[in-house]
Amino acid sequence: MDINEIPSILPSAHLPEKARNAIRFMVVGTLGMFVQEWFFRLLMWLMNEPVKDSVVYYIAFALGNLLEMFPNYFMTNWYTFQTRPNLTNAGGFILARGINLVLQMVFLPFVLRLMPDANNTIITYVVIFVAGIVNFLIQYFFFKKKV
Numbered sequence: 186m187d188i189n190e191i192p193s194i195l196p197s198a199h200l201p202e203k204a205r206n207a208i209r210f211m212v213v214g215t216l217g218m219f220v221q222e223w224f225f226r227l228l229m230w231l232m233n234e235p236v237k238d239s240v241v242y243y244i245a246f247a248l249g250n251l252l253e254m255f256p257n258y259f260m261t262n263w264y265t266f267q268t269r270p271n272l273t274n275a276g277g278f279i280l281a282r283g284i285n286l287v288l289q290m291v292f293l294p295f296v297l298r299l300m301p302d303a304n305n306t307i308i309t310y311v312v313i314f315v316a317g318i319v320n321f322l323i324q325y326f327f328f329k330k331k332v
Contacts (some may be wrong), residue, residue, distance in 0.1 A: 203325075208264040208319050217257040225249030243290060250286055254278075266328035277327020281320045288316040 198209070228245035235241035258278050262268050293312045297305055 197302075206265060207321060209315075210261070210315075210324070213257060213260045213265050214317060214320075217253050220256060221249045221253035224252045229319070238281070246290065247286065250282070254282055261324065261328065268328050274324075274328045277324055281323035284323065285316045285320045288312060288319070291332060 220307075225245055228248055229235065229242075232241055232245060235245065258275065259270065261278060262270050262274065266274075268274060289312075291313075293309060296308055296312060300308065
């Protein structure tokens with residue numbers, strides 16, 4: 186079996202294209218989340234676990250996000266949208282990831298501080314879910330654009 190045949194044998198191959206792209210996006214995003222988390226934990230360990238909400242904590246978070254972007258970009262091209270890397274989709278990917286990072290590092294803490302008595306876990310999941318939808322829509326536009 187050739188590596189290019191793998192996407193055609195997966196269960197998502199029988200769904201409409203937009204649904205396949207969304208499912209594949211979630212698979213790549215979940216893998217990326219684990220990669221980002223482990224890069225983040227490694228950096229936290231190397232920096233002697235800085236206090237949450239410190240500058241060093243946010244630097245480790247941003248670096249984890251940055252290091253995770255490289256494999257995620259290539260997986261997004263190859264698996265999610267079945268395209269080739271180019272400047273158009275690279276720009277869209279960076280834009281979407283930048284917006285996602287701002288939502289996670291700026292908007293989420295802001296919302297959590299505005300609602301101190303609310304369930305932080307639910308708010309976090311809602312913000313991350315919305316960030317994921319925004320991320321997908323931006324990337325879909327740039328990756329499906331004919332170059």
